[in-house]
Amino acid sequence: MSRKIRYGMVGxxxxxxxxxxxxxxxxxxxxxxxxxxxFSSDPERSKASGADLFLPPDRCxxxxxxxxxxxAKLPKEQRMDFIAIVTPNHMHFPPAKMALENGFxxxxxxxxxxxxxxxxxxxxxxxxTGLIYGLTHNYTGYPLVKEARNLISSGKxxxxxxxxxxxxxxxxxxxxxxxxxxxxAWRTDPKRSGAGGCVGDIGTHAENLAEYITGLQIExxxxxxxxxxxxxxxxxxxxxxxxxxxxxxxxLHASQISVGEENNLNIRVYGxxxxxxxxxxxxxxxxxxxxxxxxxxxRTANGxxxxxxxxxxxxxxxxxxxxxxxxxxxYKNFANAIRARDxxxxxxxxxxxxxxxxxxxxxxxxxxxxxVVKSSKGNAKWTKLDVK
Numbered sequence: 001m002s003r004k005i006r007y008g009m010v011g012x013x014x015x016x017x018x019x020x021x022x023x024x025x026x027x028x029x030x031x032x033x034x035x036x037x038x039f040s041s042d043p044e045r046s047k048a049s050g051a052d053l054f055l056p057p058d059r060c061x062x063x064x065x066x067x068x069x070x071x072a073k074l075p076k077e078q079r080m081d082f083i084a085i086v087t088p089n090h091m092h093f094p095p096a097k098m099a100l101e102n103g104f105x106x107x108x109x110x111x112x113x114x115x116x117x118x119x120x121x122x123x124x125x126x127x128x129t130g131l132i133y134g135l136t137h138n139y140t141g142y143p144l145v146k147e148a149r150n151l152i153s154s155g156k157x158x159x160x161x162x163x164x165x166x167x168x169x170x171x172x173x174x175x176x177x178x179x180x181x182x183x184x185a186w187r188t189d190p191k192r193s194g195a196g197g198c199v200g201d202i203g204t205h206a207e208n209l210a211e212y213i214t215g216l217q218i219e220x221x222x223x224x225x226x227x228x229x230x231x232x233x234x235x236x237x238x239x240x241x242x243x244x245x246x247x248x249x250x251x252l253h254a255s256q257i258s259v260g261e262e263n264n265l266n267i268r269v270y271g272x273x274x275x276x277x278x279x280x281x282x283x284x285x286x287x288x289x290x291x292x293x294x295x296x297x298x299r300t301a302n303g304x305x306x307x308x309x310x311x312x313x314x315x316x317x318x319x320x321x322x323x324x325x326x327x328x329x330x331y332k333n334f335a336n337a338i339r340a341r342d343x344x345x346x347x348x349x350x351x352x353x354x355x356x357x358x359x360x361x362x363x364x365x366x367x368x369x370x371x372v373v374k375s376s377k378g379n380a381k382w383t384k385l386d387v388k
Contacts, residue, residue: 001342005032005335007107008071008080010064010095011087013039013049017183018109019086022136023053025327026084028314031335035080036071038064041091064095072102081338082107082132088186089194093118096133100125105132107334111204111369112362114194116386119359119366126359132341134334135357135365137208139265141329143300143321144286146355147309148213148269148276151288157271160214163242163250165267167206168258172198172236175229188234196369197234199225202265203254203372204365208357209267210252211364213276216244218368220384221252223375228257240372243382283322311352330356363387 007026012019019039026032036059039049043062050060061067064083071079082105085092093113096106100122112135113119126133139145151157176184186192187201194200211217220243225235236257242250255261265280277287284300298305300321301313312329315321336353340346347354367385375383 001339004030005082005338006035006080007032008059008067008083009034009037009039010067010083010085011039011091012037012084013045014052015182016086021324021327022084022086022109022331025138025324026331028325028328029332029335031332035059036061036067038062038067065098068095068098068102068104071104081105082334085109088192089200090114090192093122096122097125100129100131100133103129103131105134105334105338107134107136107331108362109136110208110357110362111194111200111365112359113366116363116366116370119363123359123363132334132337133359133362134330134337135359135362136327136330137205137212137357137361137365138323138326138330139205139209139280140212140355140357141312141326142280142283143305143309143312144278144283144298145209145213146312147298147305148267148278148286149215150306150308151274151276152213152269152271153215156274157269157276158273160216160244160246160248160269160271162270163210163214163216163244163248163267164269165206165210165250165252165265167202167254167263167265168261169202169256169263170259170261172229172232172256173259175231178231188232188236190233193234194369195373196225197227197232198236198254198256199223199238199372200369202256203238203240203252204368205265206252206254206267207368208361208365209265210242210250211361212357213267214244214248214269216246216248217364218250218385219243219245220382221368221371221375222380222382223372224380225372225376235373235376238372240375241380280322284318284320308352308355 038061040046085108223240238254240252275289286298288296
């Protein structure tokens with residue numbers, strides 16, 4: 001396929017935050033191009049948003065239904081190849097379902113759906129259609145996250161014993177949603193966010209990062225969630241004890257009322273013979289710890305890193321890479337997976353183009369949210385993840 005992969009965007013219009021992030025990230029490697037969109041639930045706002053991006057008027061649609069139907073009728077050499085969904089959670093499932101059923105691949109912002117039942121239905125649709133579904137857990141795209149995964153999968157840390165993952169923020173320490181702030185409003189609204197507030201918004205990032213880096217799956221958990229801000233409808237603080245399959249234990253903490261914190265996602269993993277520590281605030285550095293030698297400092301873009309980590313970097317050592325580039329790595333790999341499929345190539349599990357979160361990760365994320373909420377309601381009762 002000697003052309004760029006074409007995509008249409010659902011959501012991400014005027015006043016949105018994450019849509020612009022996706023568009024910038026998608027453009028970094030020049031592998032994909034935005035050709036159409038349904039950017040808002042308001043048809044006029046959607047078309048105006050498309051005009052802001054200099055898209056042709058006839059490719060700026062009033063609704064995602066209109067976009068998918070119209071694009072499906074276009075010649076193959078013109079229509080979009082996939083849709084990028086960048087809406088609040090309650091609008092993830094409907095466009096994903098319709099796009100897959102009309103022959104389009106899907107790349108969605110996380111979490112996959114509004115609830116677990118929708119995620120399981122979506123998994124069935126993905127399997128039935130055989131199309132590609134990806135989820136933008138962008139932190140899996142960081143070079144040193146991939147290096148950590150490689151160190152663990154290659155056995156260099158020994159059998160994993162303990163995982164500590166944290167994601168504190170402070171931006172919702174007050175009832176910001178009452179001011180009409182758009183990002184706060186939908187994230188604290190159960191009709192748009194789902195059963196989890198903090199746990200759905202950033203707790204799933206911590207859950208996904210822990211499973212991605214370690215290769216382990218959460219089997220059961222005991223959770224205590226709290227709504228500290230008076231009048232808020234969803235949780236804003238989460239504390240979870242975790243049991244992984246295979247015997248490892250974990251602690252997960254996510255909070256949006258930790259005053260003064262920005263996006264302090266960090267993880268520590270301890271094996272029988274070594275450990276790693278990585279902080280999103282300093283993403284180009286990873287600490288590797290040993291019992292009988294000095295601590296090592298791994299840095300992005302150096303020749304001693306694994307092939308997966310080197311493939312995820314773009315700049316010389318000491319030049320910052322992070323949030324946008326993490327998203328870009330998912331878009332790049334997703335686009336290359338589409339190319340491989342179009343050319344009849346079957347990707348192996350360890351192929352770089354196959355390295356992006358998929359529908360099963362989406363189901364696990366939704367199962368995590370529901371298990372956390374259920375456990376907390378049962379006074380932190382140990383609860384298994386329902387992923388079948």
